[in-house]
Amino acid sequence: MRSPEELTVAFRSAGLKVTPQRQLLFRLLHDNSSHPTADSLHSAATAVMPGISLRTVYQTLTDLAEMGELQSIEVGSGSLRFDPNVSDHHHAVCDGCGDVHDVYVSKAPVLRGLDDFSVSDAHIVYRGQCGACSALVATK
């Protein structure tokens, strides 16, 4: 995702308006690697701008996704997560704390059973334990 300043320009030239709510979300999302949900973003936004609507958060996330500034991912946590990192990568989800980490995969594996199917995209979800959660279990 581009910087809040660049997004301001991009939104205006797309005929979209740049509101305080959107600027706040631009800032909250920029360089955010926590893969937040709409709800967690709304909480963070509310701390700065009380009264901001969850509906507005959803709306802005949808706009950003349509502009290709972020991707939405589904890792089985029940709700969509939003990722300003739009590079080609995958995710590891900790079964302990639920945190989502970025994973980069060197090379596509060889497939079997996929005759007559043209693949345009692949997304891998790894599950396991992050370092912190492994340590917790060990000390118990």
Added chain:
Amino acid sequence: MRSPEELTVAFRSAGLKVTPQRQLLFRLLHDNSSHPTADSLHSAATAVMPGISLRTVYQTLTDLAEMGELQSIEVGSGSLRFDPNVSDHHHAVCDGCGDVHDVYVSKAPVLRGLDDFSVSDAHIVYRGQCGACSALVATK
């Protein structure tokens, strides 16, 4: 997933009862490679046994999953899909018709960015076009 006959024994010895509703679902799921949703299963079941409740379908699917007889997968179609194939495999989803196909991956790819995380499971979702949908587009 085991055969309806074997499941009958397994359920009884687990203290669970074998009802006509469950037997029907055993049959509908056995060797079913369509990755059905709870709702599509309920439709299929209703055709044979009018009045069977969607709640019962969910309940039986949960029981079977807890017994390890089937797995539930999430491929971004909004609802859970159930898979009596519990072997280690992945899935390809057609963006045209939504059909879900099994994919077998030879060997785990090399990962980067996963320091300090122990992976216990991985699931790959491929997206693309199945043969039938590619053909449709070609003839248009």
Added chain:
DNA sequence: TTGCTAATTAGCAATTGATGCAGATAAGGT
């Protein structure tokens, strides 16, 4: 067979994440 009892079913309420809708508001070009 018959009876007992715990498991199951069906129906409906409740929950959750997300989207539809509309009147009030405000961005931003003129």
Added chain:
DNA sequence: ACCTTATCTGCATCAATTGCTAATTAGCAA
């Protein structure tokens, strides 16, 4: 400053799933 149009908020709605419970029934035992 003004006007048009996009946006915001609050609320209704929706879809998938789970919670709850009275009525039913499977399966064991007498």
